[in-house]
Amino acid sequence: MSTNRGFTTTILHSDRLGKPEHGALHKPIHTAVTYGFDDVQDLVDIFQNKKKGYAYSRQGNPTVSALEHKVTQMENGMASICFSTGMAAISATILSLMKHGDHVLASSYLFGNTRSVFQSFIDLGLDITFTDATSIDNITAGVKENTRMIFVETIANPGTQIADLAKIGDLCQEKGIIYVVDNTMTSPYLFKPVNVKASLVINALTKYIGGHGNALGGSVTDTGLYDWSNFPNIFPTFKTQVKPEVLGMTQIRKKGLRDAGGTLSPEAAHVLSVGSETLALRMERACTNALALATFFESHPLIKKVYYPGLKSHPQHGLAGELFTKYGALMSFELDNSIDLFGFLNKLKLVIKSSNLGDTRTLAIPVAHTIFNELGAAKRAEMGIDDSLIRLSVGIEDLDDLLEDFKTALGD
Incomplete structure (x- = not known):
């Protein structure tokens, strides 16, 4: 098949082209929590990020991986990590990448639950301020010396304000700031944040991607545009184990998914994956x-x-x-x-x-x-x-x- 397939064709055939078991058209639901190895070195290599594989399903599962691949394709990204909810994805991103003393600049029109969890991080000592992101002038004025991340939504819920997405992307690229765009309200079909130089893309899979109100889920996608080799908060061991371009995803998966435990179930991943086809x-x-x-x-x-x-x-x-x-x-x-x-x-x-x-x-x-x-x-x-x-x-x-x-x- 052509490598320049359309949006729906790509998602519809994503599982099949990965050659799932027994010729199935969808990736089967793998319910195993633990995985055994004939050679213990294989288990060690997975733990030390030297080899891809599954050691414990809190941080990885074949069915969830198939969904992650689909989300990455939708967003034209480099890699994705799925979570139990969209809020788990947001929380894990902040928890794994920010440290005490860092500053996050966020849209003042954030969805209520996102605003609530940001307030919890403020209560724990993280410096988060809010500004009207519809104007690049407000964003520029809000950036501090210690600003590590700018967080916006494509279309605000419920007021439908639209952030000045492209100009914010230019600013973040210029200053080396992580640019997080929550794409939930538009979905990857209407908009791809990679086109405005987003570093990370959030999706509440529960919403338009799953589309049927029958499964919870969330995701974070790395667009491949941010230079993680210069990011000061990366856990030292990861720097010796993985390539620079995957440092961000490694840290979010290990510190955000594994440690915080917002794991997406394989059953929910399957439902969301099938829903995404339409x-x-x-x-x-x-x-x-x-x-x-x-x-x-x-x-x-x-x-x-x-x-x-x-x-x-x-x-x-x-x-x-x-x-x-x-x-x-x-x-x-x-x-x-x-x-x-x-x-x-x-x-x-x-x-x-x-x-x-x-x-x-x-x-x-x-x-x-x-x-x-x-x-x-x-x-x-x-x-x-x-x-x-x-x-x-x-x-x-x-x-x-x-x-x-x-x-x-x-x-x-």
């Missing part, structure tokens, strides 16, 4: 639905404001068009003050009231009362999160059915 098809439909719904909401008199990058009224609409293949399937909107928030949501019969996103089904949630409740009213106000804000993760239903459900709930 990523492009699902995103095409969901993004088309999202743009149509956003257009409908923007013209409705009972909707105060709509947050969706595909609308010309969005502050970063032009930037989104330059960066992304489509505008994504996530949006938020504020209801008119005359409408009871909970009453409106309860009138929706097709749209599901749920905390997840990236599902095949359309999901809605009142933001201030749930996923951003812990931040408190003052912080929500600072982030522009209105009490009437509803986050909508648009699915692949027939558009007419979705429109009818919202029209009925709005009293049309």
Whole structure:
């Protein structure tokens, strides 16, 4: 087969071309926790990073490895590591690469749980500050002498702000700063952070890549663009055991996955892998639905404001068009003050009231009362999160059915 295959073709045939057991089209589910060796030297070599293989499934499993290979292909990266959740991937990246005295500069629009775990790291002594990442000027002003990492999301959840991704990448390259881009809201189909010089790419596999709301998972991908040989926090032993280009992945796998233990199960890895095969098809439909719904909401008199990058009224609409293949399937909107928030949501019969996103089904949630409740009213106000804000993760239903459900709930 050609080496220049398309996105879906590549993912669809990834397992098969790896020649899995018995001619299976998918990598089988390997449930073994431990692995035995006829020659103890082989076991030692795996422990000492001299040979690839599996010694204990907390840090590696054949089924999970097949999924890691797929994610790497999707992101045009060098290597990937999978975790039990997206939050485990984020936590492991910070835990394994940062030290006391280091500074992390992050977007002020980070998702609530990401912001929460960053606060926990702050409480432990790590210097983390937040700034409006939609402007490179803010990022430049926020960089310190001890800044080791800049962490942003492609599209913020739930406000849909878009970071100045390409210019931040140029800045990080110039200053030798690790550039971490959370690609969850766009997925590798709509955007590849390697194109804006990202060092590491985060994906919550639970969302669009898995796509069906039936398995948790997360990943970190090394794009191969960062020079780890000059990074001061690498564990000394690793420097003597592996090539410089894999130092970052080695440290994240050993210190972040093995030590912290956020291991992805082989059963979940299989489900996510199969789900990923239809990523492009699902995103095409969901993004088309999202743009149509956003257009409908923007013209409705009972909707105060709509947050969706595909609308010309969005502050970063032009930037989104330059960066992304489509505008994504996530949006938020504020209801008119005359409408009871909970009453409106309860009138929706097709749209599901749920905390997840990236599902095949359309999901809605009142933001201030749930996923951003812990931040408190003052912080929500600072982030522009209105009490009437509803986050909508648009699915692949027939558009007419979705429109009818919202029209009925709005009293049309």
